[in-house]
Amino acid sequence: MPEPKIVAYACTYCSYPGADLAGTLRIQYSPHVNIIRVLCSGRVSPELILRTFREGADGVLVLGCHYGDCHFVSGNHRTVKRVAVLRRILEYAGIEPERLRLEWVSASEGERFARIVDEFTETIRGLTPIEQVLA
Amino acid sequence: MVSVGQHENIEILSHSEVEEVAGFVGNFKIKVRRKARYVTEDLCTGCGLCQEKCPAKKILSEFDAGLGTRTAIYLPFAQAIPRIPVIDRDNCRYFEEGKCGICAKLCPRGAVDFEQEDEFVELEVGTILVTTGFDLFDCSRVSQYGYGTYDNVLSSLQLERLLDASGPTRGKIVTRDGREPESIAIVHCVGSRDKNYNRHCSRVCCMYSLKLAHLIKDATNAEVYEFYIDMRTGGKGYEEFYERLQEEGVIFVRGRPAEVVPHDGRLVVKAEDANLGRLLQVPVDMVILSAGLEPRRGAQDVAHVFGLSRSADGFFLERHPKLGPVETASNGVFIAGACQSPKDIPDTVAQAGAAAAAAMVMMDRGRVTLEPSVAQANVRLCSGCGECVVACPYSALQLVEGHVEVDETLCKGCGVCVGHCRSKAITLLHFTDEQLLAEMQGALRVLEVA
Structure with missing residues (x-):
């Protein structure tokens, strides 16, 4: 069974430093995740997420600041709505909605970042590889 | 002042x-x-x-x-x-x-x-310094020490008031019934270094407890016991002061007391001396609780108003611990003092000076360098629906003659408008669709190799 491929979109002000902190603290977490920095989780468009699945990602994590704590005031409010709708669209298209997850990680939550990544990797590991789903 | x-x-x-x-x-x-x-x-x-x-x-x-x-x-x-x-x-x-x-x-x-x-x-201002300070830990939360129940269990701040020449006792240390105490116990780390309350070290309590012991010795003939976990006397001249107190005859006991109980009109402090490996019961007339420092009650609201982040312990988060110690995630808003983390007066003065200087540099220069990552609108693709105008948290977008226009000084480059635009008429410089796509494809290739 091939290892899962996961892409995480992390915002500059909370989640990316959070991931950085996990590294500074020498916390081990799943190596199957590659992080892409965006300025705000609100930048992650639905098209980008869908395209990520089409390019072969088994799971997509969108990580932003805690609700009400967004550096860009209300950027992540948009993300919440967008991801909720997108999960239903995925389900409709025959892709398990569990493959897309939105989580809040603040700049001080290195441990939380590692835990979320590990949990998500386990979830994805239990699913069929996306290549077979889309084939 | x-x-x-x-x-x-x-x-x-x-x-x-x-x-x-x-x-x-x-x-x-x-x-x-x-x-x-x-x-x-x-x-x-x-x-x-x-x-x-x-x-x-x-x-x-x-x-x-x-x-x-x-x-x-x-x-x-x-x-x-x-x-x-x-x-x-x-x-x-x-x-x-x-x-x-x-x-x-x-x-x-x-x-x-x-x-x-x-x-x-x-008010119209150029820069903002947030210096909202701390709250002292409420000692009554640690019920086993009997603060608020027993008359002669005092917080460190209360002893500080007793020692003040213009305070309630005119500078005399007396028990509630007016006696001069023969022995006093000082309990360190009340509400700090304790996972039930605050995990952080409040940093100033060791030194102020030593200072209080010194002042007690000065004002009375009382025996002074200091119950500590670790003595943290880092700082210029601080360790020397600790040595001086050992010579003054203060008794240091390594061990956090389990409880304080009343006995025969006095108080008994029960603790284990970890160095001797023995249980102790020390009768005293007065117990002083060295209260820790906490984030202020309104810190959440202040953070919200000024656009600040807070670290896990609740204190305001600096932009970077070394490269931006007084700056915050909000450009032009600086922090200093105990609102950032517990610190003593010399450290606070130093940090406040740094924050003031950083703010002055900004004002003296008179201009700021903007981040290059701002939104750009493509007039030809824009349908003029106005969704992005509503989504923008900074009112940086406006509909002009049926298509959107970006004000680059107001735009902070979050890209929420990009995520929202259905006609792909807005791009965020440095985070364009092509760039993110290439990055994502590269990431997936790396994962494949791994």
Whole structure:
């Protein structure tokens, strides 16, 4: 069974430093995740997420600041709505909605970042590889 | 504080709260609520006659940590700037019963005004320094030490008040029934380094506990016991002070006390001396709890108003621990002092100087370098639906003649508009669709190789 491929979109002000902190603290977490920095989780468009699945990602994590704590005031409010709708669209298209997850990680939550990544990797590991789903 | 009050370029707005911060670095617009103090500032001379004659005299003084009393019209503390009293609505007879008004009748300047209401002031400023400080840990939360239950269990701040020559006992250390104590225990780390309350070390308690022990030795003949977990005396001259106290005969016991119990009119501190590996029961006349430092109760609201982040312990988060220690994630907003983390006075003064200098550099330069990652609109693709205008948290987008236009000084580059645009008419420089796509494809390839 091939290892899962996961892409995480992390915002500059909370989640990316959070991931950085996990590294500074020498916390081990799943190596199957590659992080892409965006300025705000609100930048992650639905098209980008869908395209990520089409390019072969088994799971997509969108990580932003805690609700009400967004550096860009209300950027992540948009993300919440967008991801909720997108999960239903995925389900409709025959892709398990569990493959897309939105989580809040603040700049001080290195441990939380590692835990979320590990949990998500386990979830994805239990699913069929996306290549077979889309084939 | 007096020289700050007299400085021609400094205006102090006491008894006030910032309600709203709009705008951006260089052009902040701040809405301040000036709470009603029921005394007209322009008329009051600070003579203090109103405080002398106020009939409500038995209110526990916050400044004296509940050991002394104050009146309903009062100055928070003797050196308060400006020297203008405030009326405590909840305890004033005029507000409670609708009669009294003695202060208003006696004031030679007619400064007392019961009809005063909160006012709002709008300020335009270039930079902001947030220095909101800390709250002292409430010792009654640690019930096994009996603070608030036993008369002679005091917080460190209360002992500090007893030691003050103008304090409630005129500088004498006495038990509640007026005796001079023969032995005193000081308990370190109350509310700090304790996963039940705060995990962080409050940093100042070891040194202030040593200082209190020194002052007790100076003022009384009492035996002093210090119960500590670790003695943290880092800082210039601090370790030397610790050694000096050992020579002065203070007894240091390594071990956090389990509880304080009353016995024969005295108190017994139960602890384990970890160095000796023995259980101790030390009878004392007075127990001092070295309370830790906590984030202020309103820190969450302050963070929200000024756009600050907070670290896991609740203190405000600096932009970077080494590269931006006084800057915050909000450009033009700086932090200093114990609102950032517990620290002592020398560290606070140093950090405050750094924050003031950083703010001055910004103002002196008169211009700021903007981030290059701003949104760009493609007029040809824009359908003029206006979704992005609604989504933008900074009102940086506007519909002009049926298509969107970006104000680059207002745009902070979050890209929410990009995520929202259905016609792909907006791109975020440095985070364009092509760039993110290439990055994502590269990431997936890396994962494949791994």
